[in-house]
Amino acid sequence: MSKHSNEAVEGDDGGLVICRGCKTRGTYAEPPSGECPAPYKPERVLLAESLAREKALQLHLNAADQRIDELTQSKAEPETVWCACGDGHAANSYGAGFMAANSGVCENCDAAKPRVESSHEIPGTSGMRLNMLATQGE
Numbered sequence: 001m002s003k004h005s006n007e008a009v010e011g012d013d014g015g016l017v018i019c020r021g022c023k024t025r026g027t028y029a030e031p032p033s034g035e036c037p038a039p040y041k042p043e044r045v046l047l048a049e050s051l052a053r054e055k056a057l058q059l060h061l062n063a064a065d066q067r068i069d070e071l072t073q074s075k076a077e078p079e080t081v082w083c084a085c086g087d088g089h090a091a092n093s094y095g096a097g098f099m100a101a102n103s104g105v106c107e108n109c110d111a112a113k114p115r116v117e118s119s120h121e122i123p124g125t126s127g128m129r130l131n132m133l134a135t136q137g138e
């Protein structure tokens with residue numbers, strides 16, 4: 001419940017008053033009554049309030065920044081894709097891409113395996129693999 005902060009309107013001869021907060025006008029006989037929707041506050045109070053608001057916002061901002069940092073870090077942390085031979089490759093690395101294109105077999109395994117060359121037919125997986133190698137510029 002806030003009362004109006006009535007003050008006399010300077011230089012007015014009608015005995016008028018005005019609320020310094022909500023600017024509602026009245027007279028000495030009938031000043032603004034009821035609850036003031038915008039209570040008058042001294043400048044030092046307004047300043048203190050605005051500083052407190054700023055501080056709260058800054059804390060909020062810092063928390064948000066920290067949250068973004070945490071998200072960025074967890075996103076940057078690479079997952080490892082493991083091959084049956086025990087070789088691990090960081091997700092999004094060339095090695096992981098190689099494994100994805102070769103049914104989960106890493107490039108080290110692939111090098112150890114004998115290559116089956118076919119002159120008349122390229123199996124689907126080999127075709128994919130060739131495309132993969134071509135796009136990766138090997």
Ligand SMILES: [Zn+2]
Binds near residue numbers: 020024032038
């Ligand atoms: Zn008022």
Ligand SMILES: [Zn+2]
Binds near residue numbers: 083084109
């Ligand atoms: Zn392997």
